[in-house]
Amino acid sequence: MQESLNRYAPTQIVGMGDAWALVFAAATFLVPFAFASLRRDRGAMLVVWASLLLHQVAATVHAFARLLPGGELDAVSFHRQGVEWLVESRLTLGFDGHMYVQLLGVLYRAFGASRLLGAETSILAFALAAGTVSALADELSVARWRRWILAGFGLLPTMLFITSVTLRESLQILFFVVSTYWAVRYVRTHSPFALVATVGSVLALALWHKGLMLMVPLVPILAVAWPSPGAARRPTGSAAARRLKRIGLAAVAVAMVGGLAQVGMRILKSGTVGGMEVVSALGEDRALQYAAKYRSGGIGNRARADYGVTLDVSSPGRLAVSLPLVYVNYLFAPFPWQIRAAVDLYGAAEAFGRLVLALGAIVGVARAGPERRAPMLLCLVLFGAMTFVWALGTVNYGTAIRHHLVTNWLLLLLGVPTVAEALRRLAPRRSRSRGVARALGEPALT
Numbered sequence: 001m002q003e004s005l006n007r008y009a010p011t012q013i014v015g016m017g018d019a020w021a022l023v024f025a026a027a028t029f030l031v032p033f034a035f036a037s038l039r040r041d042r043g044a045m046l047v048v049w050a051s052l053l054l055h056q057v058a059a060t061v062h063a064f065a066r067l068l069p070g071g072e073l074d075a076v077s078f079h080r081q082g083v084e085w086l087v088e089s090r091l092t093l094g095f096d097g098h099m100y101v102q103l104l105g106v107l108y109r110a111f112g113a114s115r116l117l118g119a120e121t122s123i124l125a126f127a128l129a130a131g132t133v134s135a136l137a138d139e140l141s142v143a144r145w146r147r148w149i150l151a152g153f154g155l156l157p158t159m160l161f162i163t164s165v166t167l168r169e170s171l172q173i174l175f176f177v178v179s180t181y182w183a184v185r186y187v188r189t190h191s192p193f194a195l196v197a198t199v200g201s202v203l204a205l206a207l208w209h210k211g212l213m214l215m216v217p218l219v220p221i222l223a224v225a226w227p228s229p230g231a232a233r234r235p236t237g238s239a240a241a242r243r244l245k246r247i248g249l250a251a252v253a254v255a256m257v258g259g260l261a262q263v264g265m266r267i268l269k270s271g272t273v274g275g276m277e278v279v280s281a282l283g284e285d286r287a288l289q290y291a292a293k294y295r296s297g298g299i300g301n302r303a304r305a306d307y308g309v310t311l312d313v314s315s316p317g318r319l320a321v322s323l324p325l326v327y328v329n330y331l332f333a334p335f336p337w338q339i340r341a342a343v344d345l346y347g348a349a350e351a352f353g354r355l356v357l358a359l360g361a362i363v364g365v366a367r368a369g370p371e372r373r374a375p376m377l378l379c380l381v382l383f384g385a386m387t388f389v390w391a392l393g394t395v396n397y398g399t400a401i402r403h404h405l406v407t408n409w410l411l412l413l414l415g416v417p418t419v420a421e422a423l424r425r426l427a428p429r430r431s432r433s434r435g436v437a438r439a440l441g442e443p444a445l446t
Contacts, residue, residue: 017114018063024120025059028052028127035131037138037146044146048130051154055126058164059119068161070402075165078104082166083113096210100168118166125170126163130154132177133409139184140379141372145416152412158350158401168208172406175205179215180382180410183223184375190228198223214389219382226378229370306396330391330400331358338397347397354404357415364418376414383410 029052032038038045062068067076078097082104091102104118111117133153137146153159163170179201186194202219206212309325332351334344361383365376390403 017108017112017117020111021114021116021120024117024124025056028056028120028123031124031127032131035134037134037143038131041134041143041146044134044150047147047150048127048134048154051130051150051160052123052127054155054160055123055164058160059116059123062119062165063114063116068165070158070161071165071167071169075167078166078168079115079118081105082108082118086113095207095213097168099207100171104166115166119164122163122165122167122170125174126154126159129170129174129177129409132174132181133413136177136181136184137413139181139188140376140413142413142417145420148420149409149412149416152416153409156350156405156408157346159405162402162405167402169402169405171208172205172212173409175201175208176215176386176406177409179205179219180379183219183382184378186223187226187228187375187378195220195223211389211393215386218385222378222381226374228374309395311392327388327391329397330394330403331355331387333397333400347401350401350404351397354408354411356419357411360415360418360422361411364414367418379410379414383407383414 029049032045032048038048058068062075078100081097081101085101085105086108089102089105091106092098094102103121107117107121108114130150130153134146134150137143137149142149163173179198182194182197182201185191186198199220202216206216309322309329311319311322311326332355334347334351336348339345339348361380365373365380368376386407390400390406394400394403
């Protein structure tokens with residue numbers, strides 16, 4: 001793989017695919033107009049446009065000058081596989097990288113092979129995700145901090161680099177944001193359409209990574225079972241009738257997921273498929289054993305950024321000890337004692353920011369009133385579930401930084417309001433102390 005990367009050469013001649021890429025690039029700047037929350041907030045619209053402009057610059061640099069850091073090997077590999085599929089493959093239904101390669105191949109077949117065109121699919125997905133994050137801010141009643149949330153979402157360096165090239169993260173982010181949005185909408189409104197949209201979007205999420213299949217049954221069932229005080233559409237009838245209705249909707253959600261999964265499984269038997277080992281492991285009730293084996297393979301590669309924690313499933317006691325260590329390292333590594341290079345400083349800064357936002361999210365959920373707490377707590381639980389899935393298969397904080405992009409936006413939505421309010425309260429106190437000090441002729445405390 002390293003040898004193939006050494007032979008990588010940026011695009012030198014602008015072809016038909018690059019010309020179509022300009023059309024796609026222009027379309028990304030129109031996407032924000034599809035979201036009412038952005039049309040109402042001119043400042044938020046400008047933040048999204050600034051993010052898109054930087055994404056376009058990054059994609060152009062990647063296509064015509066030099067590889068962007070963070071996903072060099074994978075981005076080049078996916079582009080080349082997409083070109084190969086264009087020449088010699090047929091369309092089948094599958095999961096994981098197989099599905100993404102087909103997406104690129106279909107795009108290249110229609111418009112022409114181009115690294116820039118492949119990157120535009122990622123930027124388009126990012127634009128849709130940013131608009132949905134803005135809409136979700138309204139659902140969670142945190143629209144006051146929308147601009148800061150969108151700035152944190154779109155302007156993070158890793159977001160700029162990873163979602164401006166031919167990688168799957170943009171699609172994973174998009175469909176997880178959409179799944180969460182519709183789950184929250186269902187909790188707030190009890191709309192059957194919101195439930196159907198939740199199931200559809202979480203099934204679409206599972207296409208892009210085999211580990212995300214674990215989220216398929218979880219998100220709809222949580223949405224149906226979640227308490228929803230103050231729902232926009234007040235429930236009618238007795239408490240027993242409402243409980244039976246909730247159980248019935250849960251059964252419908254499970255049946256929809258199960259039925260669609262069965263259809264998918266039958267289709268998958270006739271084509272090349274990625275991720276079937278996960279389905280098999282779940283069917284045989286050995287998901288943790290599969291995760292441990294997957295992690296041991298990654299640790300065997302000995303990347304410099306390994307945090308050196310293994311998932312020990314040999315006994316319940318060892319599992320109970322190793323599982324929290326795996327999860328904490330995934331969320332907050334590299335720790336200060338693990339910093340060995342300049343790039344680790346950036347990783348540590350991101351981890352510290354994630355810790356501050358996580359604490360802010362917990363405090364914000366605890367302080368929220370009952371009507372706001374229900375959807376906020378659902379988002380916090382979905383954050384925990386998704387990060388737990390990623391933690392099971394991640395062995396180093398270099399890879400973890402990419403996976404965190406799929407969930408960081410949840411911490412921004414839940415944590416930014418609390419952190420911003422804390423900073424606002426802190427600023428006047430300092431100014432008051434300076435004013436008193438000046439009146440007394442004494443130096444201000446700092």
